[in-house]
C-alpha cells in the first residue's frame with residue numbers, strides 16, 4: 001500500500017514539475033532567464049523543506065556549502081531562495097546593492113512575531129517605527145542604563161557554579177534578552193519578566209521549526225505562547241497607560257508616538273513591535289558576544305589590552 005502511495009505521489013510531483021516547466025518555457029525566452037547560482041530547488045512547491053526539517057539545519061547548510069560553495073540556491077517553505085555564506089555576499093545585499101533587495105519573510109514567521117512589526121512593512125509606517133526604535137536607543141538613554149546592564153551581567157556570571165560547564169551562546173541569549181526587557185520596559189515587576197521569558201523561550205524554539213497547526217508540535221506550541229505573550233503585553237501596556245508615566249524606554253516611545261494625523265499606535269501594533277525588537281536584538285547580539293568572548297579567551301594579549309582600556313575609561317568617568 002505504501003509503495004503504491006509513494007509511486008502515485010512521485011508521479012503527481014513529476015507531472016506537476018513538468019507542467020510548471022512547460023508553463024515557464026512558454027512565458028520566457030530562454031536567453032532572458034536569470035542565471036542562478038548552483039544548487040537544487042528540490043521538488044516542486046515543497047522544494048527542500050523536508051530535507052531541512054528532517055535533520056539539524058546546520059548539517060543541511062554545511063553539506064550544501066561543501067557541495068556548491070558559498071552561494072547556492074534552494075527552495076524552502078514555498079520560497080525559492082539564494083543562500084549566502086560569505087561576508088562579501090552579505091555586504092553586497094545589505095550595503096552596496098541594498099536598493100536592489102526588499103526584505104520579505106515567510107508567513108509562518110510573521111504569525112509568530114506579529115504582522116504589525118516594522119520588518120513586514122515599507123513606506124511611512126516603516127519609517128515611523130524605525131525612528132521610534134532608534135530614538136529609544138539614543139546615547140543618553142543607554143548611558144543611564146549602563147549600571148543596570150552591568151548588574152545583569154554580574155548576576156548572570158555569579159550564577160555559574162565553579163566547575164559547571166555552560167553553553168556560552170545560551171548564556172549570552174539569556175543576558176541579551178534581559179537587557180532587551182530593560183531597554184523596552186525599564187524596571188518591570190519580576191513576575192512579568194518571568195512570564196515574558198518563559199513564553200518567549202517557547203516562541204524562540206518554534207521559530208525555525210516546521211510550520212504546522214498540529215497540536216503538540218514546536219510550531220503550534222510557539223503560536224500558543226505568542227498568544228499568551230500578547231495577553232501579558234496587553235496587561236503591561238494597560239498598567240502603563242493608567243499610571244500615565246512619560247518614560248523614555250521603548251514602550252514609552254511607542255505609547256507617546258503620534259503620526260501626522262495625530263493617530264496613536266494601537267495596542268496590537270505596540271505589542272508586535274516590542275516582540276519584533278526583542279527578537280531582532282537577541283540572537284544577533286548573543287552571537288556577537290559569543291565570538292567576542294571566544295577571541296578574548298584565545299588571545300591573552302588582546303584580553304589584557306581590553307582590561308587596560310576599560311580601567312582607563314573608568315578612571316576618566318569617575319574623575
Ligand code: HEM
Nearest residue numbers: 094098103118119130133137276277280281282284285288
Ligand atoms: C550585533 C548585533 C546585530 C546584528 C548583527 C543585526 C543585524 C541586522 C540585520 C542584518 C538586519 C536587516 C537589515 C536589512 O534588512 O536591511 C537588521 C534589522 C533590524 N535590527 Fe538588527 N542587528 C543587531 C542588533 C540589533 C539590536 C540590538 C536591535 C534592537 C533594537 C536590532 C533591531 C533591528 C531592527 C528593528 C531591524 C529592522 C530594521 C528595518 O526594518 O528597518 N538589531 N539587524
